[in-house]
Amino acid sequence: MIITDNLTKKYGDQTVLDHLNLHVKEGEIYCLLGANGAGKTTTINLLLGFIEPTSGSAFINQLNVQENPRTTKLFLAYIPENLMLYPSLTAVENLDYFSGIGGKRLSDSDLKGFLGEAGLQPEAFDKRISTFSKGMRQKVGIAIALAKDAKVLLLDEPTSGLDPKASNEFGLLLQKLRAKGVATLMATHDLFRAKDVATHIGIMKDGRLKQQFKADDISLSELENSYLNTMGYKELAI
Amino acid sequence: MLTYNFRYELKLLLRSRWIQLLSLMLLVLFGFSAFNGQQKVEKRRSDIAEAHLEMRENDAMMLMLLDSVEHGLEVSVPYWTIPSSPMALGNYYPRVAAMEPQPMAFLSTGQADLFTHYVKPTVSGDDFALNFTEMTSPVQLLFGSFDLAFVIVYLLPLLIIAFSYNVLSAERENGSIRLLAAQPITIQEWVMQKLGLRFFWMALLVTVTLILAFLLIGMDIVAQATSFLSFLALVLAYMLFWFALAFLINLQAGSSAKNAVALLGLWVVFVLFVPSVVNQLGNTFYPMPSRTLMINEMRSLKEEVAKKQDEILDNFLRDHPEYALNDTTQSRGFYHRYMASQRLIREELSPAVNAYEEQLQKQQDWIGRFKWISPAILAQESLNEMAGTSTENYEDFRKQVIAFAETWRGHLTPFLYNNRDFSQKDYPNLPKFIYQKSQASTWSGLAIILVLSGLVYLIGIFIYKRQKERNILTTF
Numbered sequence: 001m002i003i004t005d006n007l008t009k010k011y012g013d014q015t016v017l018d019h020l021n022l023h024v025k026e027g028e029i030y031c032l033l034g035a036n037g038a039g040k041t042t043t044i045n046l047l048l049g050f051i052e053p054t055s056g057s058a059f060i061n062q063l064n065v066q067e068n069p070r071t072t073k074l075f076l077a078y079i080p081e082n083l084m085l086y087p088s089l090t091a092v093e094n095l096d097y098f099s100g101i102g103g104k105r106l107s108d109s110d111l112k113g114f115l116g117e118a119g120l121q122p123e124a125f126d127k128r129i130s131t132f133s134k135g136m137r138q139k140v141g142i143a144i145a146l147a148k149d150a151k152v153l154l155l156d157e158p159t160s161g162l163d164p165k166a167s168n169e170f171g172l173l174l175q176k177l178r179a180k181g182v183a184t185l186m187a188t189h190d191l192f193r194a195k196d197v198a199t200h201i202g203i204m205k206d207g208r209l210k211q212q213f214k215a216d217d218i219s220l221s222e223l224e225n226s227y228l229n230t231m232g233y234k235e236l237a238i
Numbered sequence: 239m240l241t242y243n244f245r246y247e248l249k250l251l252l253r254s255r256w257i258q259l260l261s262l263m264l265l266v267l268f269g270f271s272a273f274n275g276q277q278k279v280e281k282r283r284s285d286i287a288e289a290h291l292e293m294r295e296n297d298a299m300m301l302m303l304l305d306s307v308e309h310g311l312e313v314s315v316p317y318w319t320i321p322s323s324p325m326a327l328g329n330y331y332p333r334v335a336a337m338e339p340q341p342m343a344f345l346s347t348g349q350a351d352l353f354t355h356y357v358k359p360t361v362s363g364d365d366f367a368l369n370f371t372e373m374t375s376p377v378q379l380l381f382g383s384f385d386l387a388f389v390i391v392y393l394l395p396l397l398i399i400a401f402s403y404n405v406l407s408a409e410r411e412n413g414s415i416r417l418l419a420a421q422p423i424t425i426q427e428w429v430m431q432k433l434g435l436r437f438f439w440m441a442l443l444v445t446v447t448l449i450l451a452f453l454l455i456g457m458d459i460v461a462q463a464t465s466f467l468s469f470l471a472l473v474l475a476y477m478l479f480w481f482a483l484a485f486l487i488n489l490q491a492g493s494s495a496k497n498a499v500a501l502l503g504l505w506v507v508f509v510l511f512v513p514s515v516v517n518q519l520g521n522t523f524y525p526m527p528s529r530t531l532m533i534n535e536m537r538s539l540k541e542e543v544a545k546k547q548d549e550i551l552d553n554f555l556r557d558h559p560e561y562a563l564n565d566t567t568q569s570r571g572f573y574h575r576y577m578a579s580q581r582l583i584r585e586e587l588s589p590a591v592n593a594y595e596e597q598l599q600k601q602q603d604w605i606g607r608f609k610w611i612s613p614a615i616l617a618q619e620s621l622n623e624m625a626g627t628s629t630e631n632y633e634d635f636r637k638q639v640i641a642f643a644e645t646w647r648g649h650l651t652p653f654l655y656n657n658r659d660f661s662q663k664d665y666p667n668l669p670k671f672i673y674q675k676s677q678a679s680t681w682s683g684l685a686i687i688l689v690l691s692g693l694v695y696l697i698g699i700f701i702y703k704r705q706k707e708r709n710i711l712t713t714f
Contacts, residue, residue: 080416084417
């Protein structure tokens with residue numbers, strides 16, 4: 001579903017992504033961990049086609065992103081760190097708008113169904129987004145992915161700034177999507193959430209993928225030690 | 239996708255109160271300016287009607303006097319004003335040569351503030367050939383007239399700028415651009431649709447508010463359907479140009495503040511700077527001869543010819559033997575000499591008058607050559623033309639009046655040299671002035687504005703393709 005083949009991005013002499021090889025299959029959640037500037041967001045930008053790679057290729061649903069920028073977007077949903085919707089539109093209207101420009105025509109009951117599935121309380125459906133918390137906005141983002149019937153979900157720090165309850169709810173939603181066969185790539189700093197939701201975890205530093213694990217093969221403390229060691233904070237590792 | 243943008247753009251505009259605010263502003267601006275223009279037209283119409291009324295009253299008096307004279311009765315007016323004398327009639331009972339306002343005159347004051355709308359050419363006067371201006375308030379000249387043309391050419395672009403400067407930058411600044419860009423639509427398409435829809439809604443508001451404003455001032459839109467539609471087409475084309483500029487600037491990935499400054503800068507260039515520079519250069523390259531010098535020249539020429547009027551009259555009669563042959567009395571008085579000398583003065587002055595007219599023509603040609611640089615000039619000129627208040631319209635009126643004055647003089651001169659009295663039966667044959675408006679087309683202005691809009695749009699696409707989408711999506 002998501003493949004990067006020696007994906008490289010350079011700005012002048014600076015290499016921000018160095019020969020990244022990733023493979024996220026159907027029903028997998030791949031968490032990319034790393035400090036700021038590690039190359040996580042660059043990877044997502046390349047998969048979204050927002051920037052062009054210096055070399056290598058990115059594939060979504062077996063289609064080259066650079067060659068098929070519009071078609072690949074039909075299969076993917078994206079939730080940025082701060083999901084900003086139209087504040088003067090309601091949750092239903094925002095969902096209708098983004099589904100509509102994504103090519104899906106949905107009835108009012110379908111729209112409300114997706115919002116409910118994403119965990120939004122029914123009383124919030126017809127409220128304007130300007131009154132929503134970040135957690136509620138993220139749920140609308142998940143509803144957009146559900147409504148779009150996305151095969152691929154790209155998440156850039158989606159739980160940053162969420163309270164533990166909202167973060168937990170978000171994790172549960174990701175599991176729901178996983179059960180539907182969605183391939184998810186999530187960039188995050190949150191080791192705990194990564195361990196909680198991921199099927200696979202990768203640690204990036206300076207644009208390189210330094211380590212990869214199956215989430216089930218590693219404990220949280222091992223993950224933390226591995227992360228700190230990779231980042232060069234050996235003195236902090238237990 | 240267009241249907242979703244269409245539906246939600248309207249919702250967003252309504253909820254942000256843009257539609258309501260725009261409707262109100264447009265209605266107030268169009269209503270007030272149309273009313274203002276209509277007031278000026280009414281004043282002009284009533285001035286002309288008053289002049290015609292005065293002429294009719296004078297004519298009634300003239301016919302009574304002629305009747306008395308023809309019946310050998312004494313009349314109680316100075317002898318030099320008795321209308322049986324063709325020169326008295328030609329000087330004291332002139333016709334009104336009026337430029338009636340056109341049906342759409344309220345659109346634009348144009349040159350109407352500067353030039354007179356009616357004159358009364360006499361047989362001996364010739365100042366009208368040179369002096370066609372009215373006394374005008376300098377304050378009004380400084381600030382211009384608050385008419386529809388002013389609102390459309392100057393203020394409407396500012397409303398469009400306020401309505402469109404941040405279509406893309408607002409999405410970037412509130413963070414929704416990345417979510418939008420993750421949908422199967424390009425940013426260029428999205429901006430175009432968004433601006434296209436804003437153009438559509440604004441065009442609708444402009445059309446509705448213009449119709450309301452026109453109805454308020456009592457214009458019969460159905461009767462003037464063709465004029466109204468060509469006016470509307472011009473306004474919409476002019477709006478399209480400003481939306482095309484907004485498209486170009488929006489795609490440059492600047493902040494909202496930067497976009498606003500850039501668009502206001504372009505407003506200054508196209509609306510203020512270019513028209514001013516084109517006019518200034520026209521004045522510099524083709525300066526108009528001084529009217530004062532020309533009037534002084536005319537006065538000294540008159541003094542000179544007055545000294546040798548007998549000689550001039552002899553020469554004149556040699557050139558026009560028909561006058562000498564038809565008159566058995568052969569008596570010659572003041573007016574015989576005066577009219578002969580006037581002809582000489584006109585001939586002597588014609589190089590100066592021609593130089594003035596040629597220079598004016600050169601100035602207009604110069605402006606005509608460069609007016610396509612600024613849609614504001616094109617729109618203003620087209621509106622003046624529709625209103626019948628353009629420089630060309632007044633120049634045309636001046637020429638028609640000069641021609642009429644010649645006809646007036648030519649009609650009465652034979653009476654003078656044949657020493658024939660003017661009588662009641664000659665009255666119906668007096669020449670009448672009817673102003674003929676030249677039929678200049680306003681479609682060329684509209685076509686050029688459309689071409690310029692297309693050009694700006696293509697430049698926007700070209701620059702956008704060069705800078706690539708990434709700058710827009712990764713800057714924030």
